[in-house]
Amino acid sequence: xxxxxxxxxxxxxxxxxxxxxxxxxxxxxxxxxxxxxxxxxxxxxxxxxxxxxxxxxxxxxxxxxxxxxxxxxxxxxxxxxxxxxxxxxxxxxxxxxxxxxxxxxxxxxxxxxxxxxxxxxxxxxx
Numbered sequence: 024x025x026x027x028x029x030x031x032x033x034x035x036x037x038x039x040x041x042x043x044x045x046x047x048x049x050x051x052x053x054x055x056x057x058x059x060x061x062x063x064x065x066x067x068x069x070x071x072x073x074x075x076x077x078x079x080x081x082x083x084x085x086x087x088x089x090x091x092x093x094x095x096x097x098x099x100x101x102x103x104x105x106x107x108x109x110x111x112x113x114x115x116x117x118x119x120x121x122x123x124x125x126x127x128x129x130x131x132x133x134x135x136x137x138x139x140x141x142x143x144x145x146x147x148x149x
Contacts, residue, residue, distance in 0.1 A: 025049035025138045027119050032143030035109055039147070043104040045119030045140060052095075053077040056122050057102040059093065060133050061115035061145075070131025071117070074102060082130040087113075109147045116142040 031043040045057060058073035072083040072093040081093050092105040102119060119140045126135035 025121070027121060027138055027140035029117065029119050029140045029143040032117060032145045034146045034148065037109060037111055037147055037149050039109050040105070040107045041109065041145060043106065043117055043119075043143060043145070045102045045104075047100045047102070047119075047121065050121060050138070052097055052100045054123060056080075056125055056130065057095065058120050058122070058130060058133075058136060059102075059104045059117060060120060060131075061113075061117045063112075063115040066115075068118075068133050070133060072104060073130040075125075084131065106145070109145075111147045111149045113145060114147050115145060117145050118142045 026048045028046045035041055056073055056075045059071040060068050061071050062068040074081045074093045074095055076095040076097055090108045095102045120136035121138040122136040126132035
């Protein structure tokens with residue numbers, strides 16, 4: 024059984040930092056793209072960042088470039104999202120997800136991802 028478990032969310036002031044973790048089990052970590060997505064109330068889910076460590080590939084949304092960094096620890100089957108310089112508009116539920124092949128429409132095509140975690144709330148106060 025594949026499981027993705029997010030952790031690390033919380034309440035932080037604008038300009039602060041958080042590090043999210045996504046622990047994966049039941050899949051071959053090297054074979055999957057692991058993505059971070061977020062969904063704010065009343066908004067569509069959007070892609071934040073994606074990584075496939077085994078081929079040295081990362082992707083990030085323009086809205087988070089220079090502020091968020093995705094990384095992975097294969098020994099721990101865990102992907103991290105380091106979020107710095109947080110803004111109130113970053114407030115959302117953050118999800119990690121896994122897909123075997125990169126979607127034809129691009130890494131942020133969330134409907135193509137096979138497995139999802141339960142999400143972790145990130146709230147940034149102004």
